[in-house]
Amino acid sequence: MISEAEAVVMEVLWRSSPRSAEEILAEVGQAQQWQEGTVKSLLNRLLKKKAVKAERDGRRYLYSPLLAREKYVHQTSKSLLDRLFEGRVAPLVAHFSEQRKLSKKDIAELRQLLEELDDEQP
Amino acid sequence: MISEAEAVVMEVLWRSSPRSAEEILAEVGQAQQWQEGTVKSLLNRLLKKKAVKAERDGRRYLYSPLLAREKYVHQTSKSLLDRLFEGRVAPLVAHFSEQRKLSKKDIAELRQLLEELDDEQP
DNA sequence: GCACTCCGTTTACGAATGTAATCGTTGATT
């Protein structure tokens, strides 16, 4: 699986790709306080893990995701649900609800979602 | 923060405590294929992290959680939401909904939850 | 053609993790 620092690089590529190492650094540099070498290392690890691909562009490479964000998000979330919430979504929502950590926006969106589910299988 | 293997030990203690190292091993041994030394190491790391406490009981110790499960669950879940879902619950639920990974039970419980929220702040 | 500069590749290195084995101490046995 792909690590947290690696995921930061992936997020950049998911937002827009292909990108050069330099561009990636430009986008995460300030936020992460990373040096150039750090991004390069992470890219290489991602290549080794087949999470990104690289295509030559003159003297440099442009990187693109191979791993879909959807898939990553799903794996990561499912693993958490399995470990902490018996593998189901509702208990997680219940937890945040009990902690009063559901925003108005969350609640509105959840309502919306459930309504849409109604419409689907009548 | 507490690691995944450490969390396995914590789960045992959260279910029931205090417990001896031996009892903990008995409960997770088959599932995890762990040796005695492994559990002891994990307990020591948890002690160092102040996640559990130990009280002497004759020649051995009995361990109990200091870190509340609620707190651990919250930290862990919040971190995931922050990294993958803009820090909010609804997008996570939406993701599982889109992937058709909401069970009937999930949906029923979510409905229930939202109804209860209605009742609370009228 | 030779030095310099840009990149990617390789190597580094400490902290955390997973998984134990070994050491040391202390109570129990003979």
Add this chain to the structure above:
DNA sequence: AATCAACGATTACATTCGTAAACGGAGTGC
């Protein structure tokens, strides 16, 4: 008292992660 067994404490060791620095090859500029 001498020995043994049961525990916890200390040490070990390979792997992964975060974070880079060093190395090397290929264009680029004189």
